[in-house]
Amino acid sequence: MAALPASFYARPTLTVAADLIGCVLVHDHGGVRCSGRIVEVEAYIGEADPACHAAAGPTARNQPLYGPAGLAYVYFNYGMHWLVNAVTEAAGAPAAVLVRALEPLTGLEAMRARRGEARAAARDGVTWSGRDAHLCRGPGNLTRALGITGAQNHAPLSAGPLRIHAPSVKAAPLPVSWSGRVGIRLGQDRPWRAYVAGHPAVSGAPR
DNA sequence: CGTTCGATGCACT
């Protein structure tokens, strides 16, 4: 099964966001393959979008947004969370889709272990005992579970350890709902969050 | 149920 080609991402960002629902994010890391079905994403589109990292023009951090479609844009936020995006549109047109939640498919043992490490770092000697459906619920949680870090920033999503695959032909299509984006201050009016309503792995409701 | 709040580091002004 091949990863989605770069041309998949070189389209209008909202189209890419809708089509990413149901696709499978894969990360080969530490000798283990972890994957999950995408059930929640958000679009960040252009310098006119106040919530997009490109709102203030090109900087050292947002450089991948200005690159060609199909790259990963991974950045560190709140001092403790990596967030992973897929760069869309075309070079010079800064836009991306943030992956916010996955339904875990493979590598659950490794996911539990990585989430446990995070928990153990914060608390002393207590193992994480959350439900598996919550392993990849939320953008910071899914990068932690899959082992995605800044090492994957600017990496191509069509080849390499971090990839996105088309939905399985056997899987029924997921219904897509839209809402305002979560966790942002500016730009809440734009209904650019796509998600599977009622799915247990979808993160918190919009503000 | 609900809301508040601290942890934690870096990009940018």
Added chain:
DNA sequence: GTGCATCGAACGT
């Protein structure tokens, strides 16, 4: 120095 595209513990109801 300020403000995050967050998370979960610790409260209050």
